Structures are given as C-alpha cells and as structure tokens.
Amino acid sequence: MRRVAIVGIGHTKFGVRNASLRELAFEAAREALEDAKLTIDDLDSLIVGIVSAEFAKMVSPGAQIAEYLGINPKGSMRVEAACATGSAAIRAGYMTIASGLSDLVLVVGCEKMRELSTQEGLEIMSKAADTKWEYSFCCTFAGYYAMLANAHMKRYGTTEEQLAMVGVKNHSNALNNPYAHLHKKINIDDVLNSKMVAYPLKLYDSCPLSDGAAAVVLASDELANKFEEPIWISGLGVATDTASMMTRESYTEIRGATLAAREAYKYAKVDPSDIDLAEVHDAFTIGEILAYEDLGFCKKGKGGELVEEGETEIGGKIPVNTDGGLKAKGHPLGATGVSQAVEIVTQLRGEAGKRQVEGAEIGLSHNVGGNGQYIFVTIYKR
Amino acid sequence: MRRVAIVGIGHTKFGVRNASLRELAFEAAREALEDAKLTIDDLDSLIVGIVSAEFAKMVSPGAQIAEYLGINPKGSMRVEAACATGSAAIRAGYMTIASGLSDLVLVVGCEKMRELSTQEGLEIMSKAADTKWEYSFCCTFAGYYAMLANAHMKRYGTTEEQLAMVGVKNHSNALNNPYAHLHKKINIDDVLNSKMVAYPLKLYDSCPLSDGAAAVVLASDELANKFEEPIWISGLGVATDTASMMTRESYTEIRGATLAAREAYKYAKVDPSDIDLAEVHDAFTIGEILAYEDLGFCKKGKGGELVEEGETEIGGKIPVNTDGGLKAKGHPLGATGVSQAVEIVTQLRGEAGKRQVEGAEIGLSHNVGGNGQYIFVTIYKR
Numbered sequence: 001m002r003r004v005a006i007v008g009i010g011h012t013k014f015g016v017r018n019a020s021l022r023e024l025a026f027e028a029a030r031e032a033l034e035d036a037k038l039t040i041d042d043l044d045s046l047i048v049g050i051v052s053a054e055f056a057k058m059v060s061p062g063a064q065i066a067e068y069l070g071i072n073p074k075g076s077m078r079v080e081a082a083c084a085t086g087s088a089a090i091r092a093g094y095m096t097i098a099s100g101l102s103d104l105v106l107v108v109g110c111e112k113m114r115e116l117s118t119q120e121g122l123e124i125m126s127k128a129a130d131t132k133w134e135y136s137f138c139c140t141f142a143g144y145y146a147m148l149a150n151a152h153m154k155r156y157g158t159t160e161e162q163l164a165m166v167g168v169k170n171h172s173n174a175l176n177n178p179y180a181h182l183h184k185k186i187n188i189d190d191v192l193n194s195k196m197v198a199y200p201l202k203l204y205d206s207c208p209l210s211d212g213a214a215a216v217v218l219a220s221d222e223l224a225n226k227f228e229e230p231i232w233i234s235g236l237g238v239a240t241d242t243a244s245m246m247t248r249e250s251y252t253e254i255r256g257a258t259l260a261a262r263e264a265y266k267y268a269k270v271d272p273s274d275i276d277l278a279e280v281h282d283a284f285t286i287g288e289i290l291a292y293e294d295l296g297f298c299k300k301g302k303g304g305e306l307v308e309e310g311e312t313e314i315g316g317k318i319p320v321n322t323d324g325g326l327k328a329k330g331h332p333l334g335a336t337g338v339s340q341a342v343e344i345v346t347q348l349r350g351e352a353g354k355r356q357v358e359g360a361e362i363g364l365s366h367n368v369g370g371n372g373q374y375i376f377v378t379i380y381k382r
Numbered sequence: 383m384r385r386v387a388i389v390g391i392g393h394t395k396f397g398v399r400n401a402s403l404r405e406l407a408f409e410a411a412r413e414a415l416e417d418a419k420l421t422i423d424d425l426d427s428l429i430v431g432i433v434s435a436e437f438a439k440m441v442s443p444g445a446q447i448a449e450y451l452g453i454n455p456k457g458s459m460r461v462e463a464a465c466a467t468g469s470a471a472i473r474a475g476y477m478t479i480a481s482g483l484s485d486l487v488l489v490v491g492c493e494k495m496r497e498l499s500t501q502e503g504l505e506i507m508s509k510a511a512d513t514k515w516e517y518s519f520c521c522t523f524a525g526y527y528a529m530l531a532n533a534h535m536k537r538y539g540t541t542e543e544q545l546a547m548v549g550v551k552n553h554s555n556a557l558n559n560p561y562a563h564l565h566k567k568i569n570i571d572d573v574l575n576s577k578m579v580a581y582p583l584k585l586y587d588s589c590p591l592s593d594g595a596a597a598v599v600l601a602s603d604e605l606a607n608k609f610e611e612p613i614w615i616s617g618l619g620v621a622t623d624t625a626s627m628m629t630r631e632s633y634t635e636i637r638g639a640t641l642a643a644r645e646a647y648k649y650a651k652v653d654p655s656d657i658d659l660a661e662v663h664d665a666f667t668i669g670e671i672l673a674y675e676d677l678g679f680c681k682k683g684k685g686g687e688l689v690e691e692g693e694t695e696i697g698g699k700i701p702v703n704t705d706g707g708l709k710a711k712g713h714p715l716g717a718t719g720v721s722q723a724v725e726i727v728t729q730l731r732g733e734a735g736k737r738q739v740e741g742a743e744i745g746l747s748h749n750v751g752g753n754g755q756y757i758f759v760t761i762y763k764r
Contacts, residue, residue: 001481020514045620054435056513057509057513058509058513059506059509060462060751062462062463063510063622063625063751063752063755064513064514064625066622066625067624067625067629067755071622072622072623072638073638073641075620075621075642076620076756077462077463077470077473077756078461078463079459079460079474080460080461080462081442081458081459082442082445088459091459092474092477095474095477095480095481096477098477098482098483099479099480099481100383101473101480101618124441127440127441128440128445129442131438131439131440132402132446236483238458239456240445240453240454240456240457240458241454241455242454243445243446244446247449255455256454256455259455370442370445373442373445373454374458
C-alpha cells in the first residue's frame with residue numbers, strides 16, 4: 001500500500017463569520033494550497049466533509065464548493081460521519097491515494113452553523129442522533145453527554161471542578177491560537193457559575209456553535225518526499241456504536257473510541273506513551289476526560305485526576321487540545337477533524353509558536369461523531 | 383493495487399414503500415448478504431450512500447442504518463454526490479478495499495423520498511443544484527434537462543418522438559424487472575400526450591419519485607475468488623462540472639461524462655464497442671440520448687437515431703437500461719448507482735431471465751449527479 005502524507009494545511013478563523021459556506025471552504029483551501037506551494041490545477045481530486053447541508057440551506061453542497069474552488073472537472077465526493085466528518089474526509093482522502101486512484105488530494109472540512117438561529121442549529125444537530133426514539137422525545141447532545149458525565153461522576157468520583165478544569169485549560173490554550181472562536185481566559189469559578197445546560201454540564205463545559213473550515217493537501221509517498229516537511233498519516237482507526245444511547249452497554253466510556261484507538265495504535269506500531277500530543281473531541285468537557293481514558297493516556301476512571309494534575313497541559317505528560325479544542329477553538333462540525341489534523345501538523349513542524357509542544361514527533365487525533373456512533377482515531381508522524 | 387469484486391447483490395422493490403429508510407436499507411443489505419452467503423459479522427466495514435437526510439427527517443442517517451443492520455462496532459461512513467451518490471458509495475467501497483483498510487465491505491445506497499409530499503420532495507431536490515443563483519430563481523431539474531433537450535433538438539434535429547422512444551423502451555424493459563416501480567406498458571403517443579412538465583419533456587419523459595435501496599458486498603481479490611461468480615470492478619472514472627448551469631460551455635453534452643468515460647475505459651483497457659450492456663442515467667429521457675453520445679456508443683448528435691433504430695433494445699448493438707432505467711424502475715436517489723451495479727451483476731451472471739442480454743461479459747454504469755456536476759462511470763467484468 002502507498003503511504004500518504006499531509007503536505008499542505010489551511011484554516012479559517014472559527015467563529016461567527018460573515019462568509020458563506022463556499023467562501024469558508026475557499027479560504028481554507030487557498031491557504032492549504034499556498035502552504036503546499038501548489039495551485040488547484042495540480043490536484044487530482046477533492047473530498048469535502050460537511051455534516052448538514054441543511055445548515056447552509058443546500059442539499060448537495062460539495063458540488064457548489066468544487067465549483068467555487070475551481071477544481072472542475074476533477075473528481076469529488078462528500079463524506080459525512082456526524083461530528084467526526086472531518087476525520088472521515090481525511091480517511092477518504094487517504095483511501096483515494098492509497099488505492100492508487102489519485103496522487104494529490106485536497107480535503108476540505110467545513111460547516112456554516114451561524115446562518116440559522118441557535119434554536120434552529122440545535123434542532124438540526126439533535127437530528128444527528130437517533131431520530132425515532134430519542135430526538136423525537138426531545139433528547140439533545142448536551143443531554144447525552146450529561147448522562148455520560150453523571151455516570152462517570154457516580155462511578156469514579158469525577159468532580160464538577162475536574163470537568164471545569166478541562167474548559168479552563170482549553171480556553172487558556174486558545175488564547176495562543178489566532179484561529180480560535182473564543183479568546184477569553186476563564187477560571188474554575190467562571191465555569192461552575194455559568195448557566196446550567198444539562199446537569200452537571202454548564203455553558204462553559206460546552207463548545208460554541210461556530211462557522212469555519214479547515215483543509216489539508218494529501219500526497220502519495222512518491223510525491224510527498226518532494227515537499228519540505230511531509231507529515232505522515234501513519235495510523236488509522238475507525239469504529240461505530242449504536243446511534244441510540246438507550247442500547248449502549250456502558251455510559252462511562254465511548255466504546256468505539258477504545259476500539260478505534262487500538263486499531264490506530266496497532267497500524268502505527270505505537271503505544272499511548274509514544275504520543276507527544278493529542279487533539280480530542282471535547283464538544284463537552286466530559287468528552288475530553290473520557291478520551292484520556294479511552295485512548296489509554298491514563299487508567300479507566302482516572303481522567304479527572306489527569307487534568308487536575310496538569311498532565312494534559314502544554315508541558316505536561318501528554319498535552320491535549322493545544323489549539324483550544326472544540327471547547328474554545330470552536331466546532332464547525334465538518335471542519336473539526338481536519339482542524340485537528342492542521343493543529344497536529346503545525347505542532348509536528350514546530351510552527352505552533354507560544355503553544356508549541358517541544359520536540360513533538362507523533363500526534364494523535366480523536367474525533368467523535370454524534371454521541372459516539374462514529375469514532376475516528378488518526379496518528380500522524382514526522 | 384488489490385482488485386475488488388462484487389460477491390453479493392441485494393435490491394428492494396422500488397416504489398411507494400410503506401417502510402422507513404432503515405428498513406429499506408436492511409431489506410437490500412439482507413438480500414446482498416444472503417446472496418453472498420455471509421452474515422453481517424463477516425464484514426469489515428460499511429459505506430452508506432444517501433443524498434438527502436432531509437427526506438427522512440434525519441441529519442446523519444448512516445449511523446441509524448448501521449445500528450439497524452447490526453454492524454456496530456465496525457467502521458462506517460456516508461458518502462454523497464447528489465444523484466450519483468450510489469456510484470460514489472461503490473467507489474468509496476472500492477477504495478476501502480484497494481487501500482488495504484478492509485477486505486469485505488457492504489455498500490448500501492438508499493433513499494426514502496415518498497414520506498414527504500411531491501412538492502416537498504421536488505423542493506429538496508432543487509436544492510441539490512446551485513442554490514445561490516439558480517434554485518433561488520426557481521430552477522428545477524426538469525427545467526435544466528429541458529434546456530439540454532432543447533439545445534440538442536435545435537443543434538442535431540433530435541425529435542420529441544425519439545425522446546419518447548427512450549421512455550417506451552425502458553417501460554418495456556421494466557415489465558420484466560420485478561423490482562421496478564412502474565409496471566406499465568406505454569407507447570409513443572402515451573408519452574407525447576402526457577402532461578407537459580418543461581418543454582419538450584413530458585411526464586413520461588421523467589422518472590418517478592421512489593423509495594428504495596440496493597446493496598452490494600465487495601471483496602478483495604484474495605477473498606473474491608472463493609465466491610461462486612465474482613464480478614470485477616475493472617474500470618472507474620469520475621468527473622465533475624460546475625453546479626451552476628449558467629457557467630457551462632455546452633448544453634448538448636454532459637462534459638464530465640465524456641471525461642469520466644474516457645478514464646474508465648482506459649482503466650479497464652476496453653473501448654465502447656467492448657461494452658455488452660449499459661445502465662445509464664435517464665432521470666429524463668434526454669439524459670439517455672446524451673449518455674449514448676458521451677459514452678461513445680454513437681457519434682455526437684446521433685443519439686436520437688440510435689434509439690430509433692432499436693440498437694439500445696435488448697438484442698440490439700448495445701442494450702441500455704435493461705432493468706427499466708431510472709425512468710421506469712425508479713430513482714431513489716442514493717440507491718440508483720448501486721441498483722445499476724446490481725443489474726449489471728445480474729446480467730453478467732446470466733440471471734436476468736426474460737431481460738437477459740445473451741453472453742454479456744462486460745457492463746458499464748453511468749450515473750450523473752445533479753445536472754452533471756458529478757459523473758461516475760464504472761465498468762464491470764465477469
């Protein structure tokens with residue numbers, strides 16, 4: 001099988017953007033092409049990751065993006081895996097090259113979430129879960145993650161303060177990321193005193209609704225070595241779980257994350273202790289604590305202690321969400337997995353400035369779709 | 383690169399179905415697994431093709447289908463390429479295996495279009511085109527294809543009668559396909575006298591709105607040879623064009639179809655004359671005439687004559703849409719490309735009964751997304 005590397009990265013500012021979906025995609029794609037010193041004509045094909053066309057009042061948004069990027073008549077397709085769509089898009093890009101169908105592929109993840117009202121946006125997102133028995137009874141993602149948080153607190157003694165520490169750390173990291181949606185230093189009391197969303201999760205335990213896009217250029221090994229600093233996709237893992245929460249066996253782990261991580265570690269021939277930094281899916285703060293455990297960065301039930309001990313801060317044993325994570329950087333659904341890759345490449349290149357993890361050689365991304373129905377774990381190496 | 387074959391096929395009855403999206407997907411998937419003599423546990427991963435989650439009032443439908451099929455915790459993703467989604471899903475399945483990530487993949491294409499009213503359905507479909515400058519001015523797909531038909535009639539003298547002949551042929555073929563939505567013999571006068579939709583296209587020049595699903599099991603070459611009669615995916619071609627019609631250079635061809643066909647022929651090392659049967663995208667009858675030309679089955683401008691001479695009937699030089707095509711079999715958007723593959727496999731196995739093309743060895747599918755913004759051409763061999 002051919003190896004595949006990232007040879008160009010691009011990222012828009014995340015936030016409430018006065019730009020359309022196609023303009024966001026273009027902004028990230030242009031930056032990725034400039035970074036790779038390529039033009040659109042050099043590419044063989046395009047993969048677009050978008051969760052809900054409904055957000056942008058479209059049905060088949062990939063074609064409009066392809067036109068706006070000027071990539072016609074080259075091939076393209078859209079992929080979707082709920083909030084893990086960006087990672088699914090990278091996987092599809094990887095497959096396009098590894099299967100021999102293309103040599104240079106542009107992967108763009110994007111979402112335009114702020115054209116609609118918050119109420120409309122939350123309504124659309126709730127339909128990304130089980131629509132027959134859960135959405136129809138008014139379940140929301142904050143509610144699902146609150147169930148996981150309550151179960152974890154009861155079983156392992158995880159505290160609201162520990163959840164808050166995830167938010168505080170990620171807000172602090174975001175201050176050094178110009179692309180982040182929220183540039184606001186917060187402390188534990190700010191989180192604990194913020195508006196309750198779904199007990200025990202409060203406003204500052206939750207990611208914002210953001211517009212944004214991120215892009216990467218992928219190259220086959222024959223080509224990648226001609227670029228200055230290719231970053232290799234060296235491990236891929238994917239798993240799914242039921243869309244419905246009611247059928248899950250455990251509420252104290254994202255089962256698929258454990259499985260996807262195992263697959264990715266095996267593929268990359270590394271252990272959790274080899275990972276220098278990780279980007280994990282902290283749409284809600286409990287998500288990051290579960291990720292620590294599911295990825296093997298600490299023992300089961302010890303995630304709360306890991307953040308409390310500062311081990312996931314920059315300078316700690318395993319820095320997590322150095323770019324601010326979904327919590328503070330923002331979570332434009334389809335963009336997130338690609339954005340995680342952009343941060344890891346930035347770190348492995350040593351270009352992360354004030355948030356740089358010294359000597360980083362191996363990075364991992366953990367991207368969860370919905371409440372755990374899709375999980376993609378991807379490992380990147382210099 | 384590893385070769386990939388189809389080793390199992392499944393298909394629901396297309397039509398107005400009293401079944402949910404997940405039930406349709408299950409029905410086709412179960413048949414494909416039974417055909418391959420496999421169980422869901424034998425599979426490595428799933429690809430789901432659905433155009434619009436909105437039809438089924440969902441946002442991330444693939445996860446609910448994965449759960450209903452019982453494939454968790456194996457990996458999955460959804461792909462979308464407008465009306466060519468089914469073929470994009472097969473391409474993604476091919477890539478999953480050829481890239482070495484899986485050995486056995488289930489590909490399910492499906493769409494639930496009749497839960498909403500016709501008006502709502504047409505509204506959703508119109509948003510699969512350019513939404514900024516065309517949908518917003520009330521363009522519809524019938525209107526787009528009518529423009530192509532008018533241009534072709536003016537430039538090449540193609541007649542309304544020749545368009546009607548496509549419908550008559552495909553309705554006739556559908557009589558021998560138990561899965562077809564429409565089982566109704568029609569003649570040229572029936573077409574010419576049917577309600578005008580968008581001049582020159584009438585009701586019987588247009589495909590119906592259908593519910594339905596189709597599924598295939600794909601296997602790597604190491605595994606495929608253990609099955610009774612693997613049918614090999616031996617050529618793949620993909621191209622795109624602008625989502626907007628206003629920017630197209632020509633209205634008398636689907637440019638991307640010419641390009642995708644060239645790529646697929648080259649990949650499979652065959653010429654148009656080697657193709658024993660073709661499934662082409664006749665959402666409107668003009669689409670089939672354009673396909674004859676774009677695929678090289680006749681010279682440019684001679685598509686009308688080809689159908690008039692009976693060369694695309696079963697027994698003709700190049701039988702087209704032996705299963706009734708989108709026109710009479712129906713066009714549940716995400717299912718169509720997979721359904722085309724199912725018909726070709728059925729024919730190449732010699733199991734097509736009264737609609738069998740004698741001695742068929744090589745089949746081709748041509749699947750157009752939107753008004754030509756996506757085109758996938760796939761070649762299958764015994």
